[in-house]
Amino acid sequence: MKKAACTSGREEIIMSFLxxxxxxxxxxxxxxxxxxxxxxxxxxxxxxANGQHRTYERLTPSxxxxxMVMALExxxxxxxxxxxxxxxxYELGCVKGLIDAGETPEQAALRELQEEIGLGARRLEPLRxxxxxxxxxxGPMYAFVARDLYPSVLKGDEPEPLEIVRVPLAxxxxxxxxxxxxDARTLAALMLLQRAxxxxx
Amino acid sequence: MKKAACTSGREEIIMSFLxxxxxxxxxxxxxxxxxxxxxxxxxxxxxxANGQHRTYERLTPSxxxxxMVMALExxxxxxxxxxxxxxxxYELGCVKGLIDAGETPEQAALRELQEEIGLGARRLEPLRxxxxxxxxxxGPMYAFVARDLYPSVLKGDEPEPLEIVRVPLAxxxxxxxxxxxxDARTLAALMLLQRAxxxxx
Numbered sequence: 001m002k003k004a005a006c007t008s009g010r011e012e013i014i015m016s017f018l019x020x021x022x023x024x025x026x027x028x029x030x031x032x033x034x035x036x037x038x039x040x041x042x043x044x045x046x047x048x049a050n051g052q053h054r055t056y057e058r059l060t061p062s063x064x065x066x067x068m069v070m071a072l073e074x075x076x077x078x079x080x081x082x083x084x085x086x087x088x089x090y091e092l093g094c095v096k097g098l099i100d101a102g103e104t105p106e107q108a109a110l111r112e113l114q115e116e117i118g119l120g121a122r123r124l125e126p127l128r129x130x131x132x133x134x135x136x137x138x139g140p141m142y143a144f145v146a147r148d149l150y151p152s153v154l155k156g157d158e159p160e161p162l163e164i165v166r167v168p169l170a171x172x173x174x175x176x177x178x179x180x181x182x183d184a185r186t187l188a189a190l191m192l193l194q195r196a197x198x199x200x201x
Numbered sequence: 202m203k204k205a206a207c208t209s210g211r212e213e214i215i216m217s218f219l220x221x222x223x224x225x226x227x228x229x230x231x232x233x234x235x236x237x238x239x240x241x242x243x244x245x246x247x248x249x250a251n252g253q254h255r256t257y258e259r260l261t262p263s264x265x266x267x268x269m270v271m272a273l274e275x276x277x278x279x280x281x282x283x284x285x286x287x288x289x290x291y292e293l294g295c296v297k298g299l300i301d302a303g304e305t306p307e308q309a310a311l312r313e314l315q316e317e318i319g320l321g322a323r324r325l326e327p328l329r330x331x332x333x334x335x336x337x338x339x340g341p342m343y344a345f346v347a348r349d350l351y352p353s354v355l356k357g358d359e360p361e362p363l364e365i366v367r368v369p370l371a372x373x374x375x376x377x378x379x380x381x382x383x384d385a386r387t388l389a390a391l392m393l394l395q396r397a398x399x400x401x402x
Binding site: 022024025027033034035036037038039041043044046048049050052053054056057058059083085086087088089090128129130131132133141159160163176179182183184185187188191192195 | 223225226228234235236237238239240242244245247249250251253254255257258259260284286287288289290291329330331332333334342360361364377380383384385386388389392393396
């Protein structure tokens with residue numbers, strides 16, 4: 001996609017959403033300011049094109065991207081309910097997990113499916129890749145649709161078996177419309193699934 | 202929404218997505234394991250209902266939720282392009298920012314609109330609240346639709362003026378379908394906007 005018009009120096013009527021004439025800020029320094037078992041925090045010194053300096057913090061860009069799997073069984077989406085320590089409640093979501101070293105996203109998706117809900121899949125279609133939060137981290141997540149499921153259990157590291165929740169595809173709108181539900185990643189994936197299978201509102 | 206049926210101890214055909222019979226894990230201890238200017242990391246010791254122990258890490262649940270504003274001007278959505286240190290590139294997104302102490306989400310939305318694109322709004326409608334990542338953090342984000350815009354500039358703390366990008370509502374699908382684009386929050390908000398204004402695919 002190309003620029004269509006520029007109405008001023010600051011505005012443009014376009015969709016060239018990744019390209020911009022602006023040179024990127026120069027990264028002057030990157031330091032690790034904290035390190036725990038799971039998280040590493042970096043402090044990044046930047047010089048913007050106009051000469052302004054800023055120091056921003058970010059979680060170290062993930063070397064391990066993640067997968068999300070929308071498992072379809074007939075007219076149902078198989079979701080899981082798992083405890084989330086961030087919100088301190090059981091959250092409804094899709095099968096998901098980190099990609100292990102040496103794994104492709106497809107392999108990780110099939111492994112997580114077997115670990116989390118004890119099912120293999122004969123068909124796996126990529127749905128989309130998205131990011132968790134480009135401002136402070138950079139976690140790419142690959143979403144897949146899995147079909148033609150069959151029983152196949154792999155042992156995962158979950159502290160308790162995940163509750164499996166069958167959501168009729170015709171009722172996905174109820175989830176999408178409910179403010180009580182709502183990890184942005186799951187919400188995006190549900191609406192992408194609706195677009196892909198043609199059940200969007 | 203109520204449970205409709207239980208097919209086994211582990212499965213249920215329902216949508217009671219927040220309620221579960223399972224008692225929540227008990228939080229035995231919460232410790233701060235790292236503290237930087239922006240981030241605080243906690244280590245949380247949990248005992249699950251089945252007796253299993255786990256220690257999870259999380260970013261300290263945000264005391265400052267955030268807002269996202271979908272600014273509509275005629276048949277265009279006004280988006281902004283801002284440098285994201287997580288992805289190290291300019292990202293197209295919507296006006297957004299943290300809610301300041303003492304502010305309502307509405308007040309924060311109107312302030313950010315003036316700071317980031319120099320516009321006030323006579324109409325502000327809530328679109329939805331969603332979460333950034335309940336697994337490791339708990340950042341609620343309130344999305345709004347702003348209409349009846351008028352020039353009104355407030356000084357923000359951006360290092361450089363944000364580039365304003367006018368995206369025709371009829372072309373939102375191009376963004377949604379483009380893998381190169383894609384903060385999950387923005388993606389979810391764009392599809393929610395399409396549902397709300399009736400331009401979904």
